[in-house]
Amino acid sequence: MKIRFWGTRGSIPTPSTADFVTSRFGGNTTCVSIQAGERLIILDGGSGLRNLGLELMRGGPVSATFFFSHVHWDHIQGFPFFPPCFDPRSNLVLYGASHERETGVVGSVLENALRGQQRSLNFPIQVADMGAKMNFRELSPNAQVKLPLEGGTLLVKSGVLNHPGGCFGYRIEEQRDGRTCSFVFATDTEHYEQNNPALQTLAKDADVILYDAQYTVDEYEGRAGMPRTGWGHSTWFHGLREATAAGVKRLLLTHHDPMHDDWAIARIENDARKEGAKLNIEVDAAYEGLALEL
Ligand SMILES: [Zn+2]
Numbered sequence: 001m002k003i004r005f006w007g008t009r010g011s012i013p014t015p016s017t018a019d020f021v022t023s024r025f026g027g028n029t030t031c032v033s034i035q036a037g038e039r040l041i042i043l044d045g046g047s048g049l050r051n052l053g054l055e056l057m058r059g060g061p062v063s064a065t066f067f068f069s070h071v072h073w074d075h076i077q078g079f080p081f082f083p084p085c086f087d088p089r090s091n092l093v094l095y096g097a098s099h100e101r102e103t104g105v106v107g108s109v110l111e112n113a114l115r116g117q118q119r120s121l122n123f124p125i126q127v128a129d130m131g132a133k134m135n136f137r138e139l140s141p142n143a144q145v146k147l148p149l150e151g152g153t154l155l156v157k158s159g160v161l162n163h164p165g166g167c168f169g170y171r172i173e174e175q176r177d178g179r180t181c182s183f184v185f186a187t188d189t190e191h192y193e194q195n196n197p198a199l200q201t202l203a204k205d206a207d208v209i210l211y212d213a214q215y216t217v218d219e220y221e222g223r224a225g226m227p228r229t230g231w232g233h234s235t236w237f238h239g240l241r242e243a244t245a246a247g248v249k250r251l252l253l254t255h256h257d258p259m260h261d262d263w264a265i266a267r268i269e270n271d272a273r274k275e276g277a278k279l280n281i282e283v284d285a286a287y288e289g290l291a292l293e294l
């Protein structure tokens with residue numbers, strides 16, 4: 001599978017300025033694409049989704065399957081600017097979590113959130129007028145979606161992360177021509193005393209895990225500003241703890257804090273790499289434009 005990162009920023013898009021440079025790691029919010037054989041998977045629709053859409057429009061008609069972690073704004077705000085939505089030849093299947101029903105929303109939470117985001121007070125074009133064929137589907141926790149591939153299968157598994165309002169992590173596993181590779185998407189999650197059993201199940205022996213490392217340990221624990229406990233995000237230190245327990249040898253850090261410029265993220269990456277080397281885990285801070293092939 002080919003994995004590309006279109007947005008790795010947390011909370012709000014953070015464009016680079018003269019005094020606050022973010023051009024190395026990028027300022028767009030969460031969006032990751034995975035091409036496996038003929039299948040295109042899109043994980044989250046943060047502002048990075050726009051650039052992915054522009055690139056896709058250079059090819060033929062777009063068929064894609066979206067898996068949304070949750071519907072916080074930084075994970076859906078790119079959707080109104082995804083050019084394939086405006087092409088009637090596009091065929092989009094959109095999976096979102098059903099457990100957010102606790103919020104009192106009737107029907108698909110994802111569908112409600114995307115349509116709500118484009119109600120006329122908020123945006124000039126409604127989802128119903130965008131033109132693409134859209135098929136909304138709900139996923140329960142620990143669900144497994146099997147997508148057939150030529151010569152194999154693509155499996156997408158869901159697991160619940162620790163985040164206000166709920167959030168799904170996903171394991172994307174390609175089984176093709178006698179080979180298996182797997183990528184775990186775990187953003188918008190907070191660590192607790194113990195590792196998250198649902199995340200451990202998703203991440204077991206995966207090739208790569210992308211993990212929410214929004215804060216430094218000092219920030220999280222309140223030694224640099226107010227404590228960030230209960231805010232739903234984690235640190236590189238806890239990413240290494242989850243990766244070690246799950247037997248994952250490559251950790252990518254994401255959901256970079258909007259208060260962290262390139263220099264701050266590079267320092268986090270450096271600290272994490274030093275600890276990772278002791279555990280035999282390769283660590284990088286994910287950046288916009290990063291491409292991996294598994
Ligand atoms: Zn987020």
Ligand SMILES: [Zn+2]
Pocket residue numbers: 070072163188232
């Ligand atoms: Zn969130």
